[in-house]
Amino acid sequence: MAETHLNYHDQVNVNNTLRLRELIRTLPSFCRQFFLGIKDTTSTRTRLGYAYDLRIFFEYLHDYNPICGKMEITDIPIEILEQLKAVDIAEYMDYLSYYRKDGVDFTNDERGKQRKLASLRSMYNYFFSAEMIEKNPSALVQMPKLHKKEIIRLDPDEVARLLDNVEDGENLTEKQLAFHKKTKVRDLALLTLLLGTGIRVSECVGLDIKDLDFRNNGILIRRKGGYEAVVYFGDEVEEALLSYLEERKHIIPAAGHEEALFLSLQNKRLTVRSVEKLVKKYARTVTTLKKITPHKLRSTYGTNLYRETGDIYLVAEVLGHKDVNTTRKHYAAQDENRRRMAANAVKLREPV
Numbered sequence: 001m002a003e004t005h006l007n008y009h010d011q012v013n014v015n016n017t018l019r020l021r022e023l024i025r026t027l028p029s030f031c032r033q034f035f036l037g038i039k040d041t042t043s044t045r046t047r048l049g050y051a052y053d054l055r056i057f058f059e060y061l062h063d064y065n066p067i068c069g070k071m072e073i074t075d076i077p078i079e080i081l082e083q084l085k086a087v088d089i090a091e092y093m094d095y096l097s098y099y100r101k102d103g104v105d106f107t108n109d110e111r112g113k114q115r116k117l118a119s120l121r122s123m124y125n126y127f128f129s130a131e132m133i134e135k136n137p138s139a140l141v142q143m144p145k146l147h148k149k150e151i152i153r154l155d156p157d158e159v160a161r162l163l164d165n166v167e168d169g170e171n172l173t174e175k176q177l178a179f180h181k182k183t184k185v186r187d188l189a190l191l192t193l194l195l196g197t198g199i200r201v202s203e204c205v206g207l208d209i210k211d212l213d214f215r216n217n218g219i220l221i222r223r224k225g226g227y228e229a230v231v232y233f234g235d236e237v238e239e240a241l242l243s244y245l246e247e248r249k250h251i252i253p254a255a256g257h258e259e260a261l262f263l264s265l266q267n268k269r270l271t272v273r274s275v276e277k278l279v280k281k282y283a284r285t286v287t288t289l290k291k292i293t294p295h296k297l298r299s300t301y302g303t304n305l306y307r308e309t310g311d312i313y314l315v316a317e318v319l320g321h322k323d324v325n326t327t328r329k330h331y332a333a334q335d336e337n338r339r340r341m342a343a344n345a346v347k348l349r350e351p352v
Contacts, residue, residue: 008206009222016044023051028076034126053119060092082133086140110144152290153300162286171285189244196237198301198319201294205270208259223320
């Protein structure tokens with residue numbers, strides 16, 4: 001039988017699936033049915049996140065619930081779910097604010113709590129809809145209120161300085177400069193691609209050489225949810241990618257990484273974590289006041305695109321947002337500025 005080589009995204013799904021199976025073995029036995037039941041409507045990443053969150057919940061019950069404390073977590077029966085009251089889940093949410101486990105301190109802000117309650121509600125809703133429990137106390141607990149966070153993005157002059165610093169190594173440490181000589185062409189191509197297309201970091205590291213189309217200046221990416229999409233790029237991105245590909249021809253990739261576009265110094269496909277560190281390193285050469293991540297580069301692109309076009313639907317489509325309201329929420333501040341400008345756009349009488 002011929003050996004099958006999985007692409008990056010399929011390999012991520014395989015790794016997530018294997019990790020999920022390990023986690024399920026540490027949860028109450030009825031959880032297995034829940035994860036099988038949502039398999040066709042959720043991604044492996046979502047299910048893995050649920051599993052991590054639910055493990056925290058059942059560990060909490062084991063440590064603080066007098067009934068669950070008398071049994072192993074894997075032996076907790078499904079009846080426990082409906083025996084809990086809304087106040088029990090509210091106490092769990094309060095616990096999440098700060099707790100200590102195995103000598104390590106953990107904290108959750110409102111976003112962390114919201115995600116964990118969403119995981120819990122998903123499990124409760126599944127068993128309630130399947131008529132395996134008669135009560136759903138999780139539905140009675142209010143979602144934590146999210147405080148509006150200012151969207152951090154790079155200003156146009158900061159973008160220009162960032163790319164200049166990638167080219168010349170300005171403001172890098174002596175140790176960083178030693179590596180910079182080997183990676184600056186790759187780093188410039190990668191950052192120019194992120195800033196010039198707004199793709200997610202996971203979409204970027206998943207790119208293979210064959211996904212590039214210079215005839216149409218497009219890249220084929222795998223979006224969240226697994227569907228494929230073509231994203232187009234401009235002349236600056238094209239130039240940076242062609243320069244890197246010329247260098248890439250002389251690199252012998254490690255086994256299993258032959259198709260990857262962006263390679264590490266170990267000649268393996270770059271990981272999401274390594275790109276996050278790379279962005280952080282160069283961003284510090286430009287600003288120490290803003291915490292810049294790959295997602296902030298995506299926000300920068302979205303801001304610039306909306307500023308140039310004023311078309312929120314185009315921005316949503318290019319960024320891969322399934323719901324335009326997600327896009328509108330992120331760029332509402334610009335809408336407000338545009339409305340303020342409109343106040344003086346129409347002159348009623350010519351000044352005397």
